[in-house]
Structure formats: C-alpha cells, structure tokens
Amino acid sequence: xxxxxxxxxxxxxxxxxxxCWRCRKFYSTALVQACPHCxxxxxxxxPLAASTGPGVEGQAVxxxxxxxxxxxxxxxxxxxxxxxxDEEEVAADPEVAASLLRGLTIFEVIDTAIVAxxxxxxxxxxxxxxxxxxxxxxxxMLGPLLVVGLGANFLYHWGVRELTGVEPVAEGVYAxxxxxxxxxxxxxxxxxxxxxxxxxYLCLGAMRPLMGTGAAIFVSSILFGMAHxxxxxxxxxxxxxxxxxxxxxxxxGTLLVPILIHFLHNLTIVLVGMYDAL
Amino acid sequence: MDTxxxxxxxxxxxxxxxxxxxxxxxLIVVGILHVLFYGFMYSNAEEEVETVFKQQxxxxxxxxxxxxxFDSEKAKAVKTVRLIYAxxxxxxxxxxxxxxxxxxxxxxxxxxxxxxxxxxxxxxxxFDASNLYKGIIIKVLVIVALVKAVQAAIAYHREAAALGEGxxxxxx
Numbered sequence: 001x002x003x004x005x006x007x008x009x010x011x012x013x014x015x016x017x018x019x020c021w022r023c024r025k026f027y028s029t030a031l032v033q034a035c036p037h038c039x040x041x042x043x044x045x046x047p048l049a050a051s052t053g054p055g056v057e058g059q060a061v062x063x064x065x066x067x068x069x070x071x072x073x074x075x076x077x078x079x080x081x082x083x084x085x086d087e088e089e090v091a092a093d094p095e096v097a098a099s100l101l102r103g104l105t106i107f108e109v110i111d112t113a114i115v116a117x118x119x120x121x122x123x124x125x126x127x128x129x130x131x132x133x134x135x136x137x138x139x140x141m142l143g144p145l146l147v148v149g150l151g152a153n154f155l156y157h158w159g160v161r162e163l164t165g166v167e168p169v170a171e172g173v174y175a176x177x178x179x180x181x182x183x184x185x186x187x188x189x190x191x192x193x194x195x196x197x198x199x200x201y202l203c204l205g206a207m208r209p210l211m212g213t214g215a216a217i218f219v220s221s222i223l224f225g226m227a228h229x230x231x232x233x234x235x236x237x238x239x240x241x242x243x244x245x246x247x248x249x250x251x252x253g254t255l256l257v258p259i260l261i262h263f264l265h266n267l268t269i270v271l272v273g274m275y276d277a278l
Numbered sequence: 279m280d281t282x283x284x285x286x287x288x289x290x291x292x293x294x295x296x297x298x299x300x301x302x303x304x305l306i307v308v309g310i311l312h313v314l315f316y317g318f319m320y321s322n323a324e325e326e327v328e329t330v331f332k333q334q335x336x337x338x339x340x341x342x343x344x345x346x347x348f349d350s351e352k353a354k355a356v357k358t359v360r361l362i363y364a365x366x367x368x369x370x371x372x373x374x375x376x377x378x379x380x381x382x383x384x385x386x387x388x389x390x391x392x393x394x395x396x397x398x399x400x401x402x403x404x405f406d407a408s409n410l411y412k413g414i415i416i417k418v419l420v421i422v423a424l425v426k427a428v429q430a431a432i433a434y435h436r437e438a439a440a441l442g443e444g445x446x447x448x449x450x
Contacts, residue, residue: 060430061389065425069392072400079404164357207389210432214388222390226347229404233361236368 049215060122060206061267067118067198071111071227078107079230089276090172098178101182108190117196126205132213133253141251146261149244151270156237174273187270194264199224200249200258217246241265294430298380298388301427304420305377305391307390312370312398320363327355366401384431392424 035041081103090097091111160166173183199220205218223243225235245258285315335341342348366444376391398416402409 042373048285058429058436061432065392065428072396078401080407099367107354114429160361163449164361165354166358207385210435211385211389213384215383219386219389222393226393226400229400230364232401232404234363 015243039131051176058210060125060202061210063121064203064206068203068223068227071198072112072229074107074110074114075227075229078104082230085172085243091175094178096223097176097179098182101179101186104186105182108186108194112190112194115194115202116119118202119197122202122206126202128201128205128255129253130205130208130250131253133249133251135252135254135258138248138252138254138257141248141258142261144263145244145248146193149241149261149265151238152244153237153265153269156240157234160233163239171273174270174277177274177278180274181272183270188263188266191266192259194253195224195227195264196245196249196259199227200245201255204246213250217243217250222244226229293416294434297427297430298384298434299336301381301388301391301421301430302380304423304427305373305380305387305395308395308420309370309373309377312373316363316366316370320360320367323359323363326358327352331355364403366398369376369398380427380431385428385435388424388427388431392421392428395420395424 003248050248055099060094073129081101085096085100090100113169173179203223207219210216211219224245225239226240228234245262248261249255285312371390374396376394379387380391399409399421
C-alpha cells in the first residue's frame with residue numbers, strides 16, 4: 001500500500017523544502033540530498049519557494065496573450081479596411097482583386113513580424129519537440145486528419161448555406177486564376193507556417209504544462225478560431241479544425257504534420273473555390 | 279466543497295481564490311446578460327433589418343422597383359443577422375460554462391472566458407467601429423479582472439501542484 005502524502009510543510013522552513021520531481025512528496029534538503037521517499041536526486045526537484053507565482057509557463061502565456069491581442073487587432077484592422085470592398089466587384093475586376101491581395105499581404109507581413117518576435121522571446125522556454133509524440137504516427141494520420149478537417153469544413157458551410165441561404169465566406173479573388181500563385185502564398189503558405197508556429201508550437205506548448213494536453217488543444221483552438229474574426233460565421237468550423245491540427249501536433253510531436261495539413265486544407269479550399277468560380 | 283472555507287495552504291492562495299470567485303461571477307453574469315440581450319435581438323432581427331433598410335433607402339433617396347428582389351434581399355439579410363446573433367449567443371453560453379467550471383479547471387476556464395470575451399468585443403468593433411467606445415470602462419474592467427484571474431489561476435495551479443494537491447482542481 002502507498003504511504004500517505006505528508007502534510008504541507010511549514011512555510012518558515014519552505015526555503016529548504018523541496019517537492020520531489022518524481023513522487024511529488026516533500027522533504028528537507030537540510031537533512032538529505034535525495035528524496036527519502038523514492039531516492040530521486042534533489043538537484044532536479046523544485047524548491048518550494050520558487051514554485052509559487054506565475055512561473056515560466058505563466059509568463060510565457062502572458063506574453064502570448066499580448067501577441068494574440070496584436071494579431072486580433074491586425075485581423076480587425078484588415079476586416080475593417082476590406083469591409084468597403086464589394087466581393088462582386090473583386091470578382092469582376094482583376095485590378096481590384098490584386099489591390100485586395102496587396103492589402104492582405106501587408107497585414108500578413110505584420111502578423112508574421114508579431115509571431116517572429118513572439119518566437120524570439122519564447123523559443124527557449126517552450127520545447128520544440130514535446131515528449132510523447134511519435135513522428136511515424138503523425139505522418140500516418142496526416143491523410144485521415146486532413147479528410148476529417150476538410151469534411152468538417154465543407155459539411156459546416158454546406159449546412160449553413162442549406163439551412164439559411166447565407167454564403168458564410170465569399171471570396172471574389174477566386175474568380176481570377178491568373179492570381180493563383182499570389183492567392184496560394186497569402187491564403188495557404190503564410191497561414192500554414194505562421195499560424196502553426198504561433199498556435200500549435202507557442203500557444204499549445206505554453207499551455208500544456210498548465211492545463212493538460214486536452215484542455216490546451218481546446219483553448220488554443222478557440223484562440224485560433226477567434227484570430228479569424230473576419231470569418232465570424234465560420235467560427236465553429238475553425239475551432240474544430242484547430243482541434244484537428246492541435247491533435248496532429250501532439251500525436252506527431254513535430255510541427256511539420258500540422259503545417260502540411262493546414263497548407264493542404266487551405267489549398268483544397270482555394271482550388272475548389274476557383275473551380276466553382278470558373 | 280465550499281471553496282471559501284477550503285484549506286488553501288496560504289494567504290496568497292486565499293487571495294487567488296477570491297480573484298477566481300470574482301472571475302466566475304463576471305463570466306456568469308456577463309454571459310447571461312449577453313444571452314438575454316442577443317437572444318432578444320435574434321427574435322427582433324426582422325424589425326431591425328426592416329428599420330435599417332428603410333433608413334438607408336431614405337438617406338439615399340431610393341425606391342423599391344422590384345418588390346420580389348427587395349423581399350428576397352431582406353430575407354437574406356435577416357438570416358445573416360440571425361446567424362451572427364446565434365454565434366454570439368453560443369459564445370455567451372460558452373462564457374457561462376467557463377464561469378461554472380472556474381473552480382474545477384481554473385486555468386482553462388479563465389483563459390477560455392477571457393478569449394471569448396475579447397473575441398466578442400473585437401467582433402462588435404468589426405461590425406461597428408463605434409462599439410469600441412461604448413461602455414469602454416466596463417469592458418476594460420472586465421478584461422483586467424479576467425486577466426488577473428488567469429494569472430491567479432496559473433499561480434494557484436503551480437502552488438497547488440507544488441504542495442502536492444494533485445492538480446488545479448479547487449473542488450473535492
């Protein structure tokens with residue numbers, strides 16, 4: 001039978017008290033240099049006094065929240081700037097479509113700069129390859145997860161169209177196949193790399209130690225959905241896709257799998273949209 | 279378990295629990311108010327669209343020449359507005375659920391509540407930029423309280439883990 005956990009230590013002696021990293025029981029380093037309960041070396045355990053306060057993960061989350069606020073601000077800025085644009089006009093005139101893409105490119109450069117700064121500040125405290133993932137499993141699941149994400153997206157938008165007659169996403173730029181390389185760059189390549197670095201590497205990585213894997217995937221997915229505020233009606237589908245991408249990141253332990261799923265997902269949407277527009 | 283009388287281990291933990299309690303009530307009250315208000319707006323969408331259409335036509339001196347087309351556009355606008363209100367009501371329900379889960383899972387609940395609230399404020403600014411200034415003091419106070427609650431929840435989680443309380447749950 002397991003020993004009962006000892007009572008919390010006296011705060012007066014907390015400086016010399018450590019919480020064992022292996023069995024999480026308390027002991028005094030003034031008496032022993034290894035955990036008397038399981039024998040784990042003391043130098044790896046957490047000094048009790050240092051364990052209070054927000055900690056490294058809490059500070060990382062605070063910085064990420066600021067970065068999220070900035071990303072949200074650029075998202076609103078772009079949505080407000082593009083609100084006066086008539087999608088029918090964009091579909092009819094390639095010059096207007098090119099001008100819209102120029103605006104989008106500027107906002108994506110700003111987003112990329114915000115994420116780059118967050119990466120510079122936080123890459124040392126968030127492990128790039130978290131424990132528990134298996135690259136082989138991740139690559140095996142790439143196809144099924146892509147199908148699930150795309151299926152959910154098409155099903156949701158089809159449902160909204162059928163039930164309400166409202167087109168949740170109208171993209172006039174799809175009517176111009178000549179702009180395809182530019183569209184692929186700003187709709188597929190940049191979001192796949194920058195958003196995965198931010199939401200699946202930084203956010204998910206900072207939240208996992210604080211709330212567990214499942215909750216971290218869910219919260220980072222809500223954050224991912226909220227960052228796409230310009231497509232408010234697509235929010236449920238975006239949150240679901242965020243969960244799929246988060247799962248891909250955790251299951252594979254690598255960022256390449258979610259980046260590829262995100263890229264192929266967006267590319268499919270663009271190609272289907274262009275095919276429909278022709 | 280009554281969390282206000284729970285053995286928390288330190289005064290700092292008690293203070294964090296108070297912040298979580300404030301966050302819990304903010305999330306529940308703000309969520310319920312949004313559900314009620316936007317639930318009413320959902321049911322009133324037809325009148326709202328009618329009024330906006332009339333105002334716009336009067337301002338631009340337009341008259342209806344094709345009643346069928348006008349009715350179809352109006353019906354489409356009503357459906358879009360209702361869909362937007364439905365998403366907002368769903369988000370507000372999410373806030374209430376986060377409020378109810380604050381003691382069970384402090385970090386995810388407070389963080390999700392903060393994200394949803396900021397997202398909703400941002401969405402209203404997107405629909406009408408003047409919403410940024412409407413009730414700005416209340417919005418700032420709510421955001422500050424939720425940010426403090428997230429920080430308190432993280433610190434609570436760390437201290438609870440260090441004290442061997444087996445995780446972030448504040449409930450027995």
